Amino acid sequence: MGAAQQIAYFLLHPNELRSIAQWxxxxxxxHRRDASKETPTEKSCFHFLKLTSRSFxxxxxxxxxxxxxxxxxxxxxxxxxxxxxxxxxxDIKEKEPLLxxxxxxxxxxxxxxxxxxxxxxxxxxxxxxxxxIFELKKVxxxxxxxxxxxxxxxxxxxxxxxxNAEHNNIGVGTIKEYELYCHYVAGLVGEGLTRxxxxxxxxxxxxxxxxxxxxxxxxxxxxxxxxxxxxxxxxDKRRFWPREIWSKYVDNWDDLFAPANRExxxxxxxxxxxxxxxxxxxxxxxxxxxxxxxxxxxxxxPQSMAIxxxxxxxxxxxxxxxxxxxxxxxxxxxxxxxxxxLRVVCDVFKKYARRIHKKNDPRDPNFLAISAQCGKIxxxxxxxxxxxxxNKVRAGLKQEDPKMDALETFYLIAAALSTFILIGVLMIxxxxxxxxxxxxxxxxxxxxxxxxxxxxVAAVTSVAHEEL
Amino acid sequence: MASEKKPSLGSAMVIGGCxxxxxxxxxxxxxxxxxxxxxxxxxxxxxxxxxxxxGVKYYEADITDADKLISVFSEARPDVVIHTASPPAxxxxxxxHALFKKVNVDGTAAVIKACxxxxxxxxxxxxxxxxxxxxxxxLINADERWPTVRGENQxxxxxxxxxxxxxxVLLANRASPAPSLLTCAIRPSGIMGxxxxxxxxxxxxxxxxxxxxVQVGDNNNLFDFTYVENVAHGHLLAARALLLTxxxxxxxxxxxxxxGEAFLVTNDSPVYFWDFCRAIWAxxxxxxxxxxxxxxxxxxxMVLGFLSECFFxxxxxxxxxxxxxxxxxxxxxxxxxxxAKKRLGYRPLVSxxxxxxxxxxxxxxxxxxxxxxx
Numbered sequence: 001m002g003a004a005q006q007i008a009y010f011l012l013h014p015n016e017l018r019s020i021a022q023w024x025x026x027x028x029x030x031h032r033r034d035a036s037k038e039t040p041t042e043k044s045c046f047h048f049l050k051l052t053s054r055s056f057x058x059x060x061x062x063x064x065x066x067x068x069x070x071x072x073x074x075x076x077x078x079x080x081x082x083x084x085x086x087x088x089x090x091d092i093k094e095k096e097p098l099l100x101x102x103x104x105x106x107x108x109x110x111x112x113x114x115x116x117x118x119x120x121x122x123x124x125x126x127x128x129x130x131x132x133i134f135e136l137k138k139v140x141x142x143x144x145x146x147x148x149x150x151x152x153x154x155x156x157x158x159x160x161x162x163x164n165a166e167h168n169n170i171g172v173g174t175i176k177e178y179e180l181y182c183h184y185v186a187g188l189v190g191e192g193l194t195r196x197x198x199x200x201x202x203x204x205x206x207x208x209x210x211x212x213x214x215x216x217x218x219x220x221x222x223x224x225x226x227x228x229x230x231x232x233x234x235x236d237k238r239r240f241w242p243r244e245i246w247s248k249y250v251d252n253w254d255d256l257f258a259p260a261n262r263e264x265x266x267x268x269x270x271x272x273x274x275x276x277x278x279x280x281x282x283x284x285x286x287x288x289x290x291x292x293x294x295x296x297x298x299x300x301x302p303q304s305m306a307i308x309x310x311x312x313x314x315x316x317x318x319x320x321x322x323x324x325x326x327x328x329x330x331x332x333x334x335x336x337x338x339x340x341x342l343r344v345v346c347d348v349f350k351k352y353a354r355r356i357h358k359k360n361d362p363r364d365p366n367f368l369a370i371s372a373q374c375g376k377i378x379x380x381x382x383x384x385x386x387x388x389x390x391n392k393v394r395a396g397l398k399q400e401d402p403k404m405d406a407l408e409t410f411y412l413i414a415a416a417l418s419t420f421i422l423i424g425v426l427m428i429x430x431x432x433x434x435x436x437x438x439x440x441x442x443x444x445x446x447x448x449x450x451x452x453x454x455x456x457v458a459a460v461t462s463v464a465h466e467e468l
Numbered sequence: 469m470a471s472e473k474k475p476s477l478g479s480a481m482v483i484g485g486c487x488x489x490x491x492x493x494x495x496x497x498x499x500x501x502x503x504x505x506x507x508x509x510x511x512x513x514x515x516x517x518x519x520x521x522x523g524v525k526y527y528e529a530d531i532t533d534a535d536k537l538i539s540v541f542s543e544a545r546p547d548v549v550i551h552t553a554s555p556p557a558x559x560x561x562x563x564x565h566a567l568f569k570k571v572n573v574d575g576t577a578a579v580i581k582a583c584x585x586x587x588x589x590x591x592x593x594x595x596x597x598x599x600x601x602x603x604x605x606x607l608i609n610a611d612e613r614w615p616t617v618r619g620e621n622q623x624x625x626x627x628x629x630x631x632x633x634x635x636x637v638l639l640a641n642r643a644s645p646a647p648s649l650l651t652c653a654i655r656p657s658g659i660m661g662x663x664x665x666x667x668x669x670x671x672x673x674x675x676x677x678x679x680x681x682v683q684v685g686d687n688n689n690l691f692d693f694t695y696v697e698n699v700a701h702g703h704l705l706a707a708r709a710l711l712l713t714x715x716x717x718x719x720x721x722x723x724x725x726x727x728g729e730a731f732l733v734t735n736d737s738p739v740y741f742w743d744f745c746r747a748i749w750a751x752x753x754x755x756x757x758x759x760x761x762x763x764x765x766x767x768x769x770m771v772l773g774f775l776s777e778c779f780f781x782x783x784x785x786x787x788x789x790x791x792x793x794x795x796x797x798x799x800x801x802x803x804x805x806x807x808a809k810k811r812l813g814y815r816p817l818v819s820x821x822x823x824x825x826x827x828x829x830x831x832x833x834x835x836x837x838x839x840x841x842x
Binding site for chain 2: 360361368369388
């Protein structure tokens with residue numbers, strides 16, 4: 001957006017500018033990273049964090065100092081893994097061992113990698129990976145073990161996908177495969193983060209028992225990105241929407257992007273949104289288990305962004321034409337709301353669920369299922385923050401004043417009668433104004449009646465005459 | 469489920485078994501359970517009959533005739549009784565009031581007496597979620613802890629009689645003169661499905677008359693509708709739980725007991741009220757989206773409803789459109805069915821989405837069949 005366009009945009013949307021100002025000026029981090037006390041390798045790590053993650057780096061840097069560096073490194077290690085996996089210029093024979101052994105490679109002092117293609121945007125991270133390895137050595141063992149374990153699982157998962165010719169040529173087949181893919185690229189990240197939170201005592205240990213909640217956190221984010229990025233992925237000849245879903249609407253994947261099939265494409269994207277929405281309750285449940293404010297902020301911000309993005313992509317034809325994303329003002333508003341407490345985040349989810357519901361179309365085959373899923377989100381929020389208390393409801397029954405009903409009825413009748421009278425008076429007034437001659441009415445009636453009687457008599461006489 | 473052994477319910481009787489809900493209970497009994505015999509009592513047994521090969525025995529009887537009931541029970545010797553009989557809740561005049569009292573309260577008292585006299589082990593009564601509603605306040609994720617609304621607070625006499633009958637049933641649990649009789653009540657909300665002459669019938673009529681373009685309220689109110697097969701399923705799970713309790717020598721703990729309890733049963737999928745209407749219209753063939761819809765605020769709807777009541781009062785007919793319907797379409801009314809999930813193991817068998825499709829399809833086919841007969 002050019003500067004002039006931007007100014008024009010904000011003039012037309014003053015609320016958005018206000019949200020941005022509010023976030024920039026008034027947001028007070030729970031914790032703030034102190035760069036002046038950092039070693040050169042630590043600085044290097046945060047430099048790469050900013051470089052590779054515009055959205056996450058800010059919230060990571062506000063984390064509790066106990067987890068700040070472990071999570072920063074965790075992020076960078078996984079980004080390194082992803083950079084290798086994503087690089088189409090690397091031969092699979094070289095790529096596979098790197099992915100599968102990355103959890104050991106990251107223990108080799110001084111290891112770096114400079115064979116990424118020149119266009120791979122995060123290649124610099126791997127060129128200087130020795131800094132990350134250096135800092136990993138300083139992480140407390142329990143945290144390190146978690147990072148290593150997830151790196152191993154993720155590397156193996158990525159390698160499996162890289163080797164899967166069918167996946168690369170045909171894309172994701174079933175919904176089950178789709179969710180397995182999301183598990184490897186995002187669910188595992190959630191698992192690692194959760195274990196770090198619990199290990200550091202910043203989250204409820206029950207989150208380790210309810211791994212389904214953790215899984216939903218990752219799945220939700222990843223699915224939203226896959227839905228939003230559909231056009232971009234199509235251009236790059238990647239596809240992540242499961243054939244099990246899109247084949248109900250079009251015969252070939254490319255047909256989804258033809259303007260003539262736009263309504264079919266929208267219905268297909270609705271089913272994708274429905275599939276993602278089912279995770280929303282579990283995400284809220286997960287966030288209820290977080291104890292530390294900075295960790296809460298860290299997990300709540302992306303989830304709020306995700307539900308807002310889901311509203312943006314729902315029944316939005318633009319997703320098949322270009323990249324779409326939420327506006328900067330909305331993003332700042334979401335960040336303000338996500339750094340308060342669970343109740344405010346629940347209100348965000350409810351607001352966006354209702355916006356999705358409002359755009360729902362009865363002609364969509366998933367219309368009622370989407371409505372029910374939005375209803376489930378509201379219902380789940382009611383179980384955490386009930387609006388009604390059965391004891392108050394019981395007390396309310398006894399105290400009810402029956403006269404109120406009678407009074408309301410009286411007012412209603414009075415209003416109706418007043419309306420009738422008013423309209424009647426207006427009608428007569430207008431008629432008089434336009435020259436109605438009310439004084440002639442009775443004369444006319446008399447004359448007409450007389451005329452009728454005369455005619456009747458004549459008829460009778462005539463009949464009598466014929467008989468004679 | 470074919471490989472699974474079907475649970476046994478002994479000798480089962482369905483009162484009101486030719487009715488809307490009752491005939492689905494009979495169908496599920498045959499499909500999902502084994503029994504030594506199945507009996508049906510209804511006022512008239514000409515509708516919704518099973519084929520002879522199913523071996524269901526039909527008795528015509530008026531449940532308000534206690535002696536007749538006892539004689540039928542003595543012949544059929546049921547272990548389990550599922551009492552679904554009730555007049556439809558449509559009208560609200562003195563004739564209907566008398567009928568509600570007679571069938572719902574006196575009839576249920578007669579059923580209880582017959583159960584106690586003939587050694588029935590389990591009685592499941594079809595109550596209604598409406599016993600918790602005063603027909604004007606919202607019910608937001610209400611569960612069984614919410615009070616029943618009785619007396620002058622209850623504006624629908626139908627609900628008053630259902631609550632009175634439910635109370636009789638629950639008080640009869642483990643009570644003298646038959647301490648071995650176990651009872652419970654199922655409170656369904658907004659039942660719809662094949663054989664539905666209320667919810668679905670009216671919705672499809674609105675579509676036929678081209679009146680789908682009006683919405684009252686902002687459509688952010690959630691409502692619980694329940695597909696009839698799920699309600700029948702809830703009843704049979706309750707019956708089975710009561711029989712298991714009956715054959716057990718120990719009394720169950722409070723948090724797991726089923727006898728003497730009421731259970732809310734829904735599709736566990738509250739939906740926005742007007743979305744449900746639109747889903748039915750779409751299933752009935754409507755090509756419309758929501759572009760043609762005009763939204764009336766609730767207040768305007770109330771005034772129009774009142775005027776409609778005045779007009780119909782003048783011409784001496786019951787109003788087709790009144791204030792209470794405006795209230796219903798703007799009201800939030802959905803339920804938390806955790807108790808039925810935990811204690812009965814209830815889960816909806818059929819989603820609401822699928823339930824709407826099946827029901828509308830069946831209703832349209834029935835109309836076609838009826839048209840051919842003329």
